[in-house]
Amino acid sequence: GKWSTRDMLEAVRKVRDHELSIRQAADRYNVPKSTLERRITNKNKIVKEDEKYLGRFRQVFSEEQELEIMEYILEMEKRFFGITYTELRKLAFDFASVNNIVNNFNKETKMASKKWIYGFLRRHTNISLRKPEATSYARATGFNKKAVRSFQES
Template sequence: MGRKFVRKTKNGQTPPDVMLRAVREVKLHNKSIRGMAKEFQINYRTLARYCNKISPAEVAGDGIFPSLPVGYLKNRSVFSEEQENHLAEYIITASDIYFGLSPIEVRKLAYMYAVHNNVAVRTNWAEKKMAGADWFSGFLKRHPSLSIRTPEATSLSRATAFNKHNVDQFFDNLEEVMGRHQFEEDTDSGRIL
């Protein structure tokens, strides 16, 4: 499936009430399927399929919409909207505590989340033990506030500079500056600690 799908036809976009009216014309008034398909601008094979599927009680009833779904399934997403929001919140929380996730880690997390919640996953998810790239790009489009990318590596000099001596020296300097700043504030207010 492409990541940026653009519909090229109007197939599968017939409103349910129009489909039910066409089926009633065929079933109740004995009109031809092809004639009604042309009149209602529906594919005749689609109309024939619905004529066979819809029960006689529903045809004779006074309902406006058929009980069967009409058209293509609109929601083919793996997670519900609530589950996706929960996943996005977790990713933001992890980022806030300086544990940012790379795209691969987010895809693995999505798979584990689906397994934990007993959500039916696609076969390639189960084989690779992570969500697909198409799901990930769609997830980022649905949640534009997320900025997920592969983190940059820490330079060797920065990693070696983070040692006990340098950290102690930083906190000694911080304590000195804070003490100087606090003394200046206290003398301005007329109080001495």
């Protein structure tokens, strides 16, 4: 299921401060009871604000950082510059490097892994990557009768 890191941290804090039971905290903060129990008994390393562990893998970017990447992609799409899988993999690598984010991306190819991109796209279903095609001037400027008439008159 989906749960936020902030909710997990808050649930752990409430249980450790004896304000809520594990079951109450799991219900209130919508986090898995078994995961919360592990966090409390320190069987798992306590999750930091910007980390969420899924098995042995750690999500590279925080929710806010992924939102920033997503907004950039959507802005590029608005400007008729679609982004390819390879470009997104390079973008993720550069974003991690510039922001000193610990990652296991390929240092030789300077790209994020295919597993990362599939996870990113699974988390952000409103993004669709494609091979961008050159946008014609007519399409970009709104090729319509008014535009044609104004072009012919000039």
